[in-house]
Amino acid sequence: MLPIRTSRPALAVVALTVSLTACTAQAADGGPSGARVGASEAPPAKVTVVKKTAGSPVTVTATGGTLRAVRVVDADGGVLKGRTDAGGTSWVSDRKAVPGTSYTIEVTSRTADGKESTSRSSFATPEPGKVNKLTLAPGKNTTVGIAHPLSIVFDLPVTRKADVEKQLKVTTSNGTEGSWGWVKDYSGRDRVDWRPREYWKPGTKVTLEADLDGTDSGGGWFVRDYRTGFTVGAAQVVKVDLDAHRLTLVRDGRAVRTIPVSGGTPGGDKRSWRGTAVLMAKEGTINMNSETVGLGDAYNKDVDYSMRLTWSGMYAHAAPWNAAYFGRANHSSGCIGMSDENAAAVYAAVKVGDPFEITGRETKGTVAEGNGYGAWNLNWPAWKSRSALH
Secondary structure, three states: OOOOOOOOOOOOOOOEEEEOEEEEOEOOOOOEOOOOOOOOOOOOOEEEEEEOOOOOEEEEEEEOOEEEEEEEEEOOOOEOOEEEOOOOOEEEEEEEOOOOOEEEEEEEEEOOOOOEEEEEEEEEOOOOOOEOOEEEEOOOOEEEOOOOOEEEEEOOOEOOHHHHHOOEEEEEOOOOOEEEEEEEOOOOOEEEEEEEOOOOOOOOEEEEEEOOOOOEOEOOEOOOOEEEEEEEOOOEEEEEEOOOOEEEEEEOOEEEEEEEOEOEOOOOOOOOOEEEEEOOEEEEEEEEEHHHHOOOOOOEEEEEEEEEOOOOOOEEEEOHHHHHHOOOOOOEOOOEEEOHHHHHHHHHHOOOOOEEEEEOOOOOOEOOOOOOOOHHHOOHHHHHOOOOOO
């Protein structure tokens, strides 16, 4: 769960109109229909291509006739599909031209008196100055808990958020209502998450089509599309009451296990976060060093059954050294500690994407949207307002 802005002169719009060379079509008597233009014959339709740089569709127009067929092919043989308008005089590609690619265009046009001619041309778009890439979560074909958002972290800044968001299509198997929201990831990078209005319904299948190839993020160009999909598992919530020093595992609305725990020590930086934190990863046995989270040399030890809840270092895990405080007091360095036996049971039961709903008076604040998956700590109108398209 842990992975253009080209210079404007280089990628400025090239508003060129290219007249294409007409290849004559055969007349009914076998002779070339375009060999001569008599007084009673109309000249061939004039076909022009409005060439724009990467990030814009290709447009073909006809003057003095109509378009019968347009075929645009890139250097790899891929066809750039498009549509002709009702009058038959203009064709626009469905997708944008992408950077660093050459295109060949073949157009068949027809005059008012039925004569056809074919024209061919080609053009190339400049190479991108910077290429933006992204990291998707959850992983493809995985099964996750009911709180896991669809999350995209970008390698380079995204200043044209609306342009990017328009290219992101989420489909669910049951018409789930949801919205994109832009946040600043804990790493400092731009991130956009799609979360449903309420927790996912178990069994929901989610797919993402990110048709980003040829889209300028403002900080770099995308040069490929992305696809992913995942399934939502059982309805499971972990409720942590730091005032009662108790953790309860709730499955399908029924409490199946309640255990004593100890949270972060009150009165300073060792307090725990409150609100809804989403289980980001089950990391097993890991080394925890207090210096990595700004707590000096308070600890440096291997910890079993580690379940990451935030990027800032809050976990639920086994903490046998703190056994005297389980169920009695909060005395950890910010994590939710429990016995080896209970930690093993919880670790086995939970899955990535399960929500941990944490309450308590002596906490240091609510989990932020970018500190793990904290989107659930915003109400629905506030979350929707994070979309660049609302």
